[in-house]
Amino acid sequence: MNNFWVILGHTYFSKVKTKSFLITTLITLVLIIALTNMSQIIDMFTSDSKEERIAVMDQSGELFEPLQEQFKLLNEEVQLELFEGSETDGETAVKNEEFEGLLILSLNNEGLPDAAYKARSVANSTLPGQLQQSLQQIKIQVSASQIHLTQEQLGKLYEPVSFSKVALEENAKTAEELNQARGLVYVLLFVIYFAVIMYANMIAMEVATEKSSRVMEILISSVSPIQQMFAKIIGIALLSLTQMGFFLIVGYYFVKRNLESMEGGFFEFFGFGDVPVQTIVYAVVFFILGYFLYATLAAFLGSLVSRIEDVQQMITPMTMMVVAGFLIAMFGLNQPETTFITITSYIPFFTPMLMFMRVGMLTLPTWEPLLGIAILILSIVVLAIFGARVYKGGVLMYGKSSSFKDVKKALQLTKKD
């Protein structure tokens, strides 16, 4: 048992000290800080940009004022200014960056507004869109008065239909809650997906490095391969928890700090306003279980290759499985109640992401996630027993082939006959 701790400690501390680990942690932390402070950062850039103005040439003489009124409702920051001069003058002014754009208004033969918008570039579609929308309103008013509709009649025409969604199931999430849950589940799913791939990769690389440098033979002559494999998996698990813990604490701190300043914005959309503890707990549980499942798989796949270059090829099927799980989960975010999703959420390789997604999105009876967890734990145990045997033979096997046929060869090595 003592050796178990020696390997665990060695795996953990030698990894924590590597440059690549420190750099990825740092970069991710910077990203998290940037993301959680997004609105301040955006403000920082927008506050000091100068006020935008748009030149309006009103050839009709009657459209400018109503337009200005309408436009104010949509955008308070951009000023409309009546431009007295020729079209060429206007264009020059726009080119000289005096104005953001030039809007030419006229009336067509039916007496309805006609407009052309000229700007240095039309890459920003928000502003022209808002102008168009404002003009549309004016056009509706003009047309309405042409066909002698009263304001009331007009109002009636545009009144939105009354429509409300009510969930009949008890405890079912309201549409609003569902939207919030979707954001949070989306983010957590992404974290699980990313972390499982990253750390499973790390395990496979670690094993393959020890094998290709042939230090493995010395290791397994001192410690049983099985003990070594699990010490390594748990060592990397602790590493992952360290890293994730860091991210969580930093992320949580900044979200909490910035929460008031951005109510109704980005965070609320992602459901960070009122984080349900249950979702987070399930996320951690499914992350850990998913990690163990894929880490065991990665360890024994890693034990089959002789050269580091072959690792990626060997673990590709495993990576594919994680990606498939993630894609199904993404699809399921919009339709979490589909039978397809329900069934796939019990397939062990997909359970970590799909069951978590369902738990986060729906109100499931408790037995469902528990059954998922039970199946997952069972598969981890089975995979660990099987994987440990392959690992024991695999680490002694050298050769250029690296395919799944080697699994059989590796198993044969551990047999007595």
Next chain:
Amino acid sequence: MGLKLEQVTKRFGSFTAVDDLSITIPEKEMFGFLGANGAGKTTTFRMILGLLDASKGSVTWDGKPINYSTSPIIGYLPEERGLYPKLKVKDQIVYLARLRGMHKQDALKELTYWLDRFKVPEYADKKVEELSKGNQQKIQFITAVIHKPKLLILDEPFSGLDPVNVEQLKDAVLELKQNGTTIVFSSHRMEHVEEMCEHLCIMHKGKPVVQGSLKEIKRSFDRKNLVIHADFDLDFLKNASGVKRSKQTTEGIHLQIEGEEIAERILKDIVGKGFIRKFMLEEPSLNDIFIEKVGASYE
């Protein structure tokens, strides 16, 4: 008691790598394994270490089976050298020593001793990949012996080393033996086995073909080498009765003969035919025995 292999057989599917091998190696002895590539030496070592389970038979040390609980008393230098390329010498030796049940402080103390002994104390803080191959091998040797094992297994310890380093390593091995370590080693170099081992075993295709003490093996090998240098033509001796092999050299002829009496007869035959500059009867070398038994030329 020492190390005891009893009727050990190892099969991989239909292929038999080691066939019915029984060896007893007394404590504090040095035992040599010889054999061509693929003869089953490494498989035997792996069974001794418990890395592979024997299909049949048993391996015991002091009457007890060898497993991971005995790992602190066993040292192993594998044929394929393996160290962490990116780790400092100090860190990895301490790590590997701890896995053999040593404490960190003791490991550091021993490491200083061995690095000084090999006259390379400055390597402690270097990464293994920065060292030359010969020096990596010294580090590998240190990892095998740092925990003062009672049983030391060396798989081709001297391959790929220059003569100076071979001498350094040989001295170290002999010193360990004097201090009471039981050593099992395999080598391609007959003269190393001849020089260092009391007992040996020649393996061929998984079977032990010759086994016993070096002296007995040589005595029981009923052939002697006869070297004759003379001014006249010695070609006719090739076909003389009792001559098993012959090799013409620039100065004369090397014969392998069946016994001393043949030498006597040959001497009588050639006396008077001319000037004989050299007539020498030699004990067979291990190389001769190996070639005779395994039937393959070596090196």
